[in-house]
Amino acid sequence: MKKIWFIGFLVFMVLVSGCTSAPETAPQQKATPPQQTSPPAPEKADVRIDNFMFFPPEIIIAKGGTITWSNKDTYLHTVTSGDFDSGNLNQGQTFSHTFNEAGTYDYWCKNHASMRAKVIVK
Numbered sequence: 001m002k003k004i005w006f007i008g009f010l011v012f013m014v015l016v017s018g019c020t021s022a023p024e025t026a027p028q029q030k031a032t033p034p035q036q037t038s039p040p041a042p043e044k045a046d047v048r049i050d051n052f053m054f055f056p057p058e059i060i061i062a063k064g065g066t067i068t069w070s071n072k073d074t075y076l077h078t079v080t081s082g083d084f085d086s087g088n089l090n091q092g093q094t095f096s097h098t099f100n101e102a103g104t105y106d107y108w109c110k111n112h113a114s115m116r117a118k119v120i121v122k
């Protein structure tokens with residue numbers, strides 16, 4: 001008799017857990033569509049140049065948005081791509097560029113081949 005009660009209890013628990021977990025998944029499914037629509041890309045963004053690196057190395061900006069690079073390093077760096085070129089930036093100098101076309105823009109520093117980063121325009 002005890003075994004039957006135990007099995008009955010197990011069945012009951014499975015049913016209860018099945019019932020309680022169902023409402024938990026429902027809100028998650030509802031919450032998914034807003035997550036898929038990512039927040040709009042910013043219209044302004046800043047990139048730091050420091051320690052021979054662009055940071056962040058990958059940045060997203062809205063079409064028509066402007067990025068401003070600031071050289072925080074003690075060395076001369078450039079912000080260069082096929083579309084723009086800052087020329088040498090001293091420590092404390094900035095360079096801005098407005099991106100009017102969607103796409104991915106790889107850029108680099110002319111003085112240091114290892115310095116590479118990208119801008120994604122959406």
Ligand SMILES: [Cu+2]
Nearest residue numbers: 077109111112
């Ligand atoms: Cu450099």
